[in-house]
Amino acid sequence: MRQDAEVDALVRARMRGLRIAKGWSLDELAGRCHLSPSTLSRIETGHRRIGLDQLTAIARALGASLDQLVETEDDAVVIKPHHHPERGITTWLLSGEEGGTGLTVARIRLTRPASRRPEDQKVHPGRDWFTVLSGTVELRLGEREIVIETGEAASFSTMVPHVFGARGGPAEVIAVLTPDGERFHSES
Structure with a gap:
């Protein structure tokens, strides 16, 4: 369960980070992915579960793939020769x-x-x-x-x-x- 919660938090942080990097408000992203701003806000803050259909629409609107949103972080920081x-x-x-x-x-x-x-x-x-x-x-x-x-x-x-x-x-x-x-x- 802990791993699921970590992946969930990572996905939410990536969604929010991509939205902010594009300079979009919740309203702007909501219009692009056909969700309400309040739904997006609850998704970003962890007060609502993310449905696959919602995740797909959000990823598409942000110009990201599902893989990019859900892949777990690689612990490799040091690149070995x-x-x-x-x-x-x-x-x-x-x-x-x-x-x-x-x-x-x-x-x-x-x-x-x-x-x-x-x-x-x-x-x-x-x-x-x-x-x-x-x-x-x-x-x-x-x-x-x-x-x-x-x-x-x-x-x-x-x-x-x-x-x-x-x-x-x-x-x-x-x-x-x-x-x-x-x-x-x-x-x-």
Whole structure:
């Protein structure tokens, strides 16, 4: 029962927070979800149970999904690195699919140069984008060799054979990866 009460309180707080963030009064939200302001007030304050039909209408009016309103909070505050010493890569996944875009944002530390072996260049559906936070990154796209310095960014189709690594010492990037790219870069 305690967990149900915690989820209930979380949903109510999220509803109220989204309403306030949009600058809406109870009357404005009520008009958008076809409920009375007094019903909304009682729902937000916990004096009325939330029916699924009401929750659906409120979520739609707030521009949120039901999942976003009811998902429990993740206790993970600290993002642990995933070390791949054999590849010279350490990855911190900063976001995943919870944003609903299917994109993943990752911080990646590279300590090895890009492989020069053609068989190490991979192809997979999607698109990669990264910006170099520190150091220099060498990107090999098929036969092309591209050098990306600190403060510069690269964007490319991952259907082109590719591999990237550090050049002249460690480098760090922030990368935005499509679902196939995230799977490839974090598991291979």
